[in-house]
Amino acid sequence: MSVHTLPARGLPLLLLLALALTGCVDAAPETKIHIDGSSTVFPITEAVVEEYARAHPEARITVGVSGTGGGFRKFCRQEIDVADASRPIKESEQRDCAQRGVRYTDIRVGYDGLAVVVHPANTWVQSLTVQELKRLWEPAAQHRVTRWKHLRPEWPDAEIHLFGAGTASGTYDYFTQAIVGTAHASRGDYTASEDDNVLVQGISTDRLALGFFGYAYYEANRAKLKLVPIDDEKPENGAGPVAPSIETVKNNSYAPLSRPLLVYVSRPAGRRPAVQAFVHFYLEQAPRLAREVGYIPMPAEEYRREQAKFAAFVSQSHP
Template sequence: MSVVFAGLISINGIAGADAIVKIDGSSTVYPITEAVAEDFQKDTKGAVKVTVGISGTGGGFKKFCRGETDIVNASRPILKKEMDDCKKTGIQYVEMPIAFDALTVVVNPKNGWSNTITVAELKKIWEPAAQGKITKWSQVNPAWPDETIKLYGAGADSGTFDYFTEAIVGKAKSSRGDFTASEDDNVLVQGVASDKNGLGFFGFAYYAENKKKLKAVAIDAGKGAIIPSAKTVEEGSYQPLSRPIFIYVNIKSAERPEVRQFIEFYMKNASALVQEVKFFPLPTQAYTTNLEHLDKKKVGTVFGGKPEVDLRIEEVLKREASL
């Protein structure tokens, strides 16, 4: 990683080979946390082992609320059922927004017809009623070819699936079921890249890493076609598929030196590493606020356990500051 660290982390007080930080959850957030983990392990000279799994946001919260992990990667805020599950087991957590993502709709580079797709057209493709009925491009838009659409999307345990269906269909998890689903975004990348009629969705970073194999589609939510980019995410024009992404830290785990130092390292180096792995960083104050919340043990969420879309960066920061 070609990153200048914002101060080295002391390894005093870490219990040698037994020190481990366990993380699981979102495949979208994975590249950020994995980059942090890699550099933290180098910085602590192997004194701490950091494991980062991918079971989707939903799967990650299940493990987190059972007390099996210290941190969960989440591509959406915690939901009411997950809040209840954590409460039952006495798990308290600090919510930390770490970046913004542009959920990106992609097609094969040989697709010359759907450079722009409206939210209404996406809904027509993905809503439950489309299953077995909307099978050809021409059924979505008569100007498009009479060829079979091949769909690729996030699996049901994915926060990306939750967010996409909420934003496009109007209800989280409401989707047709006849598509290739995976928690591994690389599977979706390969699917669309190898199929002229492929269409899929996943986080911006996976598109950015595979620009030669994929083409991003401009999304028209009623105000013209907008391509995902740092500019359109920061100014709030890439809607409704621009979203905050998070880590949640078990407050009891954070009492262990290795977890505490990992979180400090994460927040001090997040801005550089977020950009390095093709996400959009938050203002510096956001990362400072996260550490203040950890210090003051400000637990809980500012999102109330319900799915939300159309969130701007400034709105997320304003809410977190008021926790």
């Protein structure tokens, strides 16, 4: 299990995990909550856990980051109670959960835009089109589109060093679907990681780098990264390149790299009072905390609908 840290806004998550582990001997199993999954959803979940720990010192919550796909594998094996996800659950994952008798509900907690970034010393890239990103990232690009001039002839005759989400990440699935046109299809010759901090470190120290990850990680590291506006070349979304921001994600003009952020809760976990209290707290605090960590909150009515949906889910009579 890897642990991510963003600039401190409260108790470091590592400390929270240590407190959780030291208290595990005495803590009743029903007070423990295990969360794992998306590195993109991690910042908002981390913020919620920090706030919840202050209000509920008896809580024992651990948060892992194994990517959306890794989180769903653990979720369907009933190793965790809550799965953070930056994409909806796939049909194959649904079948896996069904075969193991795991029922669940999804809960939307906010919205995110994927950021495409380069090193600040990159003076030639002012924007990219979706078609250029496709030519750069599609499987056929491997060994063919390897230098900046291959994208635009006026750009430098220098290598492109690519960084992106690991293949177990929901960010990878979403990016490849939105840009390449097929989920889980891309060139393989890039530096991949489910840990977005690794990607930030790589791009921020390499003048020839380009990469993508969740917008919150750009916000937390904007002094050492350069954001690249994207042009989807569709008139209905406005003319010219658009950069991700709260407004452009909310109004869907940052297309096609905007997406919902989700958490999944299993029925056995959802019936436990500790999990119910945490999920309700999560939805109450998400509007404020999403904004704090660089995400886009939903309208208040949407959060009320998610609260009602979760309440109905845990009250259903069948297992």
